Amino acid sequence: MSTINPAQLIGLSPSGDPLRAEEFYQALVNAMDVGILAVNTSGMVILANRVSRESFGAYQGVHLNDVLPELWPKVAQRLLGRSRNAAEISVRGTESNFLARVSPMLVDQEQVGAVCVFVESTELENMAKQMEFFQGLTRELDTIIDSSSDGLWICDADAKVIRINPASERINNIKAADVVGRNMRDLVNARVFDRSATLEVLRTGSRVNLLQQREGRKLITTGTPVYDAYERITRVVVSERDITEIDSLQRELEDQEAIKDQFRNQMLEMQQEQQLENQQIIARSPSMIKALRQALKVSKVESTVLILGPSGVGKGLFADLIHKNSERSDKPLIKINCGAIPESLIESELFGYDKGAFTGAQSGGKPGYFELADGGILFLDEIAELPLPSQVKLLRFMEDGTIMRLGSTRSRHVNVRILAATHRNLEQMVEEGKFRLDLYYRLKVIPIHVPSLNERKECLLPLILHYIEWYAKKHKTVKRLSRAACDTLLAYPFPGNVRELMNLCERLVVMTETELIGLQDLPADVAQSDTTQAGIPSQWPESITLPQMVESAERSLLAHALKQHNNQAEMAEALGVSQPTIARKLKKYGLS
Numbered sequence: 147m148s149t150i151n152p153a154q155l156i157g158l159s160p161s162g163d164p165l166r167a168e169e170f171y172q173a174l175v176n177a178m179d180v181g182i183l184a185v186n187t188s189g190m191v192i193l194a195n196r197v198s199r200e201s202f203g204a205y206q207g208v209h210l211n212d213v214l215p216e217l218w219p220k221v222a223q224r225l226l227g228r229s230r231n232a233a234e235i236s237v238r239g240t241e242s243n244f245l246a247r248v249s250p251m252l253v254d255q256e257q258v259g260a261v262c263v264f265v266e267s268t269e270l271e272n273m274a275k276q277m278e279f280f281q282g283l284t285r286e287l288d289t290i291i292d293s294s295s296d297g298l299w300i301c302d303a304d305a306k307v308i309r310i311n312p313a314s315e316r317i318n319n320i321k322a323a324d325v326v327g328r329n330m331r332d333l334v335n336a337r338v339f340d341r342s343a344t345l346e347v348l349r350t351g352s353r354v355n356l357l358q359q360r361e362g363r364k365l366i367t368t369g370t371p372v373y374d375a376y377e378r379i380t381r382v383v384v385s386e387r388d389i390t391e392i393d394s395l396q397r398e399l400e401d402q403e404a405i406k407d408q409f410r411n412q413m414l415e416m417q418q419e420q421q422l423e424n425q426q427i428i429a430r431s432p433s434m435i436k437a438l439r440q441a442l443k444v445s446k447v448e449s450t451v452l453i454l455g456p457s458g459v460g461k462g463l464f465a466d467l468i469h470k471n472s473e474r475s476d477k478p479l480i481k482i483n484c485g486a487i488p489e490s491l492i493e494s495e496l497f498g499y500d501k502g503a504f505t506g507a508q509s510g511g512k513p514g515y516f517e518l519a520d521g522g523i524l525f526l527d528e529i530a531e532l533p534l535p536s537q538v539k540l541l542r543f544m545e546d547g548t549i550m551r552l553g554s555t556r557s558r559h560v561n562v563r564i565l566a567a568t569h570r571n572l573e574q575m576v577e578e579g580k581f582r583l584d585l586y587y588r589l590k591v592i593p594i595h596v597p598s599l600n601e602r603k604e605c606l607l608p609l610i611l612h613y614i615e616w617y618a619k620k621h622k623t624v625k626r627l628s629r630a631a632c633d634t635l636l637a638y639p640f641p642g643n644v645r646e647l648m649n650l651c652e653r654l655v656v657m658t659e660t661e662l663i664g665l666q667d668l669p670a671d672v673a674q675s676d677t678t679q680a681g682i683p684s685q686w687p688e689s690i691t692l693p694q695m696v697e698s699a700e701r702s703l704l705a706h707a708l709k710q711h712n713n714q715a716e717m718a719e720a721l722g723v724s725q726p727t728i729a730r731k732l733k734k735y736g737l738s
């Protein structure tokens with residue numbers, strides 16, 4: 147047994163030999179899970195435990211710079227005595243990463259080397275990374291929650307408020323500090339809120355939507371449950387959207403749409419009124435306005451139109467109107483009065499003839515009205531008077547668009563739109579065998595009924611005033627109707643309709659000596675008519691202007707309609723104008 151200093155003896159080996167301190171420490175450091183490595187002042191490894199050897203290949207006798215170059219500068223600093231403090235540095239081992247702690251090794255205040263202790267940091271780093279990830283996520287969530295323009299409430303499963311965002315503070319006019327930590331049930335009981343989406347979610351266990359009024363605002367709140375892995379509710383997230391603005395914008399949009407519609411209708415009406423005025427068509431009664439509207443509508447299509455109504459009501463005027471507003475307005479409108487052409491001539495007049503077709507025919511032949519109207523419109527007035535042979539030819543044209551001149555065997559294609567008119571009852575004529583049923587059906591694709599003057603009393607006064615003025619202008623004079631004369635004219639039934647009215651007005655203008663047309667100037671049959679039949683009140687003051695009278699008539703018509711109908715829509719329907727027009731006019735006359 148060798149002589150040893152007892153101070154160096156630590157214990158006994160398993161064989162019973164005394165154990166040296168050096169061996170003991172070697173065994174001790176090898177047993178540790180941390181790496182331990184010591185270098186002398188020149189940087190030579192003088193001690194490296196198992197972890198250091200396995201992880202960094204650090205053996206006694208190698209230079210630290212050769213095995214852990216990233217650690218060497220820190221160690222060198224401490225070997226040179228520049229720093230007495232411990233330094234920490236991450237180093238990469240063969241399989242794991244380590245956190246190294248470098249401390250100077252001093253013996254009796256003298257630098258004898260440096261010690262490095264390595265702790266495995268892979269796990270820690272992973273955890274740190276995860277922490278960082280979660281911290282980032284939390285920051286993102288915070289930003290999202292705080293910057294959301296929708297209010298957000300987060301409550302726990304007991305309905306305790308955990309958090310609310312700034313938008314919620316603004317929307318509800320509250321401070322987060324006043325509600326966070328409080329239970330929603332208490333807040334509802336304290337009448338801070340009338341209903342709670344959170345409580346609804348907790349009650350139903352599912353997502354809920356509520357419409358609420360708060361602080362004068364309209365809110366839509368949506369509560370959503372958050373579940374854990376065991377399907378238990380852990381949180382309730384409630385979003386609140388202030389829809390006050392959206393709601394009012396929506397309403398504004400609807401109002402704008404309505405105004406746009408109103409303008410559109412008014413413009414359409416003004417356009418139509420102007421069209422009628424340009425053509426000097428007077429229309430005040432709903433039935434007449436309706437008929438004119440129909441005419442304007444059908445003018446744009448190619449269909450055949452049958453204009454029905456008594457003599458003198460203005461059927462010809464309707465044909466003019468349709469032509470003027472049709473695509474064929476720049477092409478001819480040829481008007482034929484079927485009753486005015488002798489029966490023997492009508493066929494050749496309408497369909498033309500070839501040379502030598504009959505005695506007295508022009509030698510070169512002659513085109514008929516159909517050919518002359520090619521591309522345009524043929525208005526067959528008094529169609530009921532068309533003889534049956536010509537009805538057959540007309541039917542053929544309406545079926546295949548061709549005509550055949552008299553005495554010819556060649557059919558010709560003509561592009562003609564047919565408008566027809568009659569004051570007769572065609573249906574009855576068909577029954578009596580005087581008019582072809584097939585032609586009747588071909589003609590009445592679009593029938594328009596022009597009412598008699600008797601059926602449109604509202605038009606009477608404007609028509610009388612219009613034609614008195616019109617003829618006065620024509621004859622370069624000034625005429626006015628006395629109240630009595632006017633009342634009497636209004637009471638007269640005008641069996642000859644507008645034509646009779648026009649004739650009478652011209653006669654009065656021409657024949658009356660004075661400016662004022664009085665009762666005595668009226669023809670006896672007219673003067674004797676019963677004034678009580680008039681639909682217009684008889685107290686018209688003298689020297690009233692035409693617009694004033696028209697307005698007055700319009701006002702009384704509206705007042706009458708107001709009594710008869712339940713609402714403006716019904717009035718509009720009955721008077722043949724749009725509802726906005728009724729509203730505008732009622733307002734104008736102070737009737738609304």
Ligand SMILES: Nc1ncnc2c1ncn2[C@@H]1O[C@H](COP(=O)(O)OP(=O)(O)OP(=O)(O)O)[C@@H](O)[C@H]1O
Pocket residue numbers: 426427428429455456457458459460461462463464527568569644645648
């Ligand atoms: N609403 C009206 N406004 C102004 N003038 C009108 C109106 N209706 C008809 N007239 C005028 O009355 C006259 C007779 O009209 P029109 O010849 O069109 O009647 P009609 O129904 O075709 O008659 P008929 O059946 O005898 O052919 C025309 O001069 C026309 O300008």
